[in-house]
Amino acid sequence: MPTIEENRQNWTNYSWPQQGNEWSGFWGGTEFLWWGTLFPRIHAFVPTETILEIGPGYGRVTTYLKDLCKRLIVVDVTEDxxxxxxxxxxANSHITYYVNDGKSLEMIPAESIDFVISHDSLVHAERDVIEAYLSQMSRILKPNGVGFLQHSHVGAIPPLFRSVPPLRKRLARIWRAESMTARLFQQYCEKADLQCVSQEIINRATKYPLPHDCFSLFARKHSVWARPNRVFTNVLFSYEALYLTKLASLYAASSFEERYRLLHLQ
Incomplete structure (x- = not known):
């Protein structure tokens, strides 16, 4: 169960060998992660005026978000x-940066955010962190603002399954928060006067198909986006990523880099 301080220390000491892009190998690279997985899920809400990104890491998703808004705010618990x-x-003067305490968004003005996103970061955050962030969303979101957060769903896996050594080893390797679930996220939304409008429960491996993450989409209660929650357990999510990996081997810019270099040396 990673604490805020453990998360801070872990990502401070991490070497970031490819500036975070090493975590996109599952999709064949960050460009295929963005265009094949993330953008199709959030395209209805961007471009927009102001975006808040929680937990940008070294900026692999920030690279794309910066071109979809007039103002981008990034908040991370890790100063590095x-x-x-x-x-x-x-070179991008429209980006504002904050180091926070892992829970607080006090630096964000009321009703100033059109879209808030966190990808592959809050999966390491336990339930107290998720609840703390959601408790502030109804204050910082504009009346029709929307949030898209990826978080852990490991708490919904029965303890008996979690104790099986191969699965236990995998969960330890991906370092997911063990107290968080999709249902808890919905409850925290209700408590914060928010409406959870969709949840896609996903897995990141074909060998162990138990879903352990969730994409949760939410809005303010009286937003134009508000509706009863729709929950979908996407057991084929890992195959979506494998498909994108195959496409990346054919079409990714990186697969043509050497040829491009040789052409420009002639």
């Missing part, structure tokens, strides 16, 4: 991550 983003996006 914020510094890396500041260096990478130094």
């Amino acid at each position: 991550c914020i510094q890396a983003c500041q260096q990478q996006f130094a």
Whole structure:
């Protein structure tokens, strides 16, 4: 059960060998992660005026978000991550950066955010962190603002299954929060006067198909986006990523880099 301080230390000490893009190998690269998985799920809400990204890491998704808004705010618990983003996006004057305590969004003005997103970061956050962030969303979101957060669903896996050594080893390797579930997320939304409008429960491996993550979409109670929650357990999510990996081997820009270099040397 990673604490906020453990998360801070872990990502401060992590070497970031490919600036976070190493975590996109499951999709064949970050460009296929974005265009094949993330953008199709959020395209209804962007471009927009102001986006808040929680947990940008070294900016692999920030790279795309910055071009979809007039103002981008990034918040991370790890100072090294914020510094890396500041260096990478130094030419983009519309980005504001904050190091927070892992729970607080007090620096964000009321009703200032059109879209909030967190991908592959809050999966390491336990239930107290998710509840704390959601408790502030009805304040910072504009009346028709929307949030898209990826979080852990490991708490819904029966303890008996979690104790099986191969699965236990995998869960330890991906370092998911064990107290969080999709149902808890919905309850925290209700408590914060938010409406959870959809939840896609996913798995990130074909060998162990037990879903352990969730994409949760939410809005303010009286938003134009508000509706009864729709929950979908997508047991084929890992195959979606494998399909994108195959496409990446054919079409990804990186697969043509050497040829491009040789052409420009002639």
